[in-house]
Amino acid sequence: MTYCVGIMTRQGLVMASDSRTNAGYDQVNVCRKMHTFVEPGERVFVVLNSGSLSVSQSVMTLLRADFDQGRGLASAATLYDAARIIGDQVRRVSELDRTALERDEYRFNVHFLIGGQVKGHPPDLYMVYPQGNPLCATEDSPYLQIGECKYGRPILDRGVRFEHTTLEEAAKYALISLDSTMRSNVTVGPPIDLVAYKADELQITQHRRFHDKDPDLQGIHQQWEQALRKAVLELPAIRLTSPDRSLLRFAPEDG
Numbered sequence: 214m215t216y217c218v219g220i221m222t223r224q225g226l227v228m229a230s231d232s233r234t235n236a237g238y239d240q241v242n243v244c245r246k247m248h249t250f251v252e253p254g255e256r257v258f259v260v261l262n263s264g265s266l267s268v269s270q271s272v273m274t275l276l277r278a279d280f281d282q283g284r285g286l287a288s289a290a291t292l293y294d295a296a297r298i299i300g301d302q303v304r305r306v307s308e309l310d311r312t313a314l315e316r317d318e319y320r321f322n323v324h325f326l327i328g329g330q331v332k333g334h335p336p337d338l339y340m341v342y343p344q345g346n347p348l349c350a351t352e353d354s355p356y357l358q359i360g361e362c363k364y365g366r367p368i369l370d371r372g373v374r375f376e377h378t379t380l381e382e383a384a385k386y387a388l389i390s391l392d393s394t395m396r397s398n399v400t401v402g403p404p405i406d407l408v409a410y411k412a413d414e415l416q417i418t419q420h421r422r423f424h425d426k427d428p429d430l431q432g433i434h435q436q437w438e439q440a441l442r443k444a445v446l447e448l449p450a451i452r453l454t455s456p457d458r459s460l461l462r463f464a465p466e467d468g
Contacts, residue, residue, distance in 0.1 A: 265320075300341050
């Protein structure tokens, strides 16, 4: 399992992913799920993947080979075109592998996030489904997730706003979202890759990989948990009705 998230704000994009591909009592595998395609001054693409590792690796191999030869993502005129190019390669791999996979009861399961910018256009963010079709983030829904989404979604829903969230705040929301997911699901884990892309830079200047014992990652984890507990303690007392219809009130002294 995995968890990847992309956040789009007025200032730019934040893309983040975990690196765990298999978790169990005997084995934990790590594989990078963030891939960058950059022509400085012309285009920047950050691609995240979830789902079948063999399928996603095949798609990424095809994308990289084309990019290095000036084709595919290297020639995409917009982010939409780039998302469509990824979808085309997903379909190509589907034609190669889907029948054999499904014959042995393996689902053809792969999702991608692509965020970035082509010169002359604003930054954008898309999800690409296993069928190859893309979905675009919007100002009203300025983030997209793939993989194990449910644990990290509430903080994004409550906090991220396209117009008002800064790039630094978006990076914090992404890390908290990943931390919440790792706290609740062992199949998601570090290292965490994070890119903060400022609009119109057209190069990647802010990137970091957080390992398990990274002091900043541990600090975020500890402070977030402490802040949550403090916030709960400061909530108003809950008023409940007893069986005789008298009011009961939970208060700190009730234990």
